[in-house]
Amino acid sequence: MIENLFALEKPKVEPKTVDSIKEIKFAGPWTTKSDAQLIVLFKFGVDQVRDQLDYDESELKYIPEDFDIRGLRGYTIRNLKKGKIGGTEFHRIRKEMVLGLDGLIEWECEDVYKNKRKFILNNKTGVYMPPFILHTYKTTEDGGLFVLANTLFNPEDPRTHDTYTTEVFRKLQEQYDK
Numbered sequence: 001m002i003e004n005l006f007a008l009e010k011p012k013v014e015p016k017t018v019d020s021i022k023e024i025k026f027a028g029p030w031t032t033k034s035d036a037q038l039i040v041l042f043k044f045g046v047d048q049v050r051d052q053l054d055y056d057e058s059e060l061k062y063i064p065e066d067f068d069i070r071g072l073r074g075y076t077i078r079n080l081k082k083g084k085i086g087g088t089e090f091h092r093i094r095k096e097m098v099l100g101l102d103g104l105i106e107w108e109c110e111d112v113y114k115n116k117r118k119f120i121l122n123n124k125t126g127v128y129m130p131p132f133i134l135h136t137y138k139t140t141e142d143g144g145l146f147v148l149a150n151t152l153f154n155p156e157d158p159r160t161h162d163t164y165t166t167e168v169f170r171k172l173q174e175q176y177d178k
Helices: 046-052 166-174
Strands: 022-025 027-031 037-040 070-080 085-090 096-110 116-121 125-129 134-151
Touching: 070 096, 085 166, 116 125, 134 166
Parallel strands: none
Antiparallel strands: 022 125, 027 037, 070 134, 085 134, 096 116, 096 125, 096 134
């Protein structure tokens, strides 16, 4: 994780609260013609799709001009073992849809105003999160996650690292105590 000084700056656009996190409920299963199960992980209307691909221009100014971080990326986190903790981070640009694949995962969120919200992710639920939300998860059963993010990422290219620590979040949060 790269910690840039701008990560501590109060954003120009007022961050959303944990109340703006949307819980996602899967639909199905339905039996297919081939006797398999069809499960709809998510269904977004056009307005939700536009929101997922909308970016705060005042945040994008911190990205080098020779690189565009905007995009759509899906990935899985597999073989999460019971009792493990992950996340412990926030993003300034990235919006994420996080879906439980299997197991049971406690997902805890906190906004810059110190509001908190908890969710249980499993194979029937997920969450849609805006930027500036600190998120931490703990596995209560072995499991896995699927994440759909609106930013590109290359672990070897720091320009794509829109991930910041809990410590940076706490310093940013202090600016909202005033």
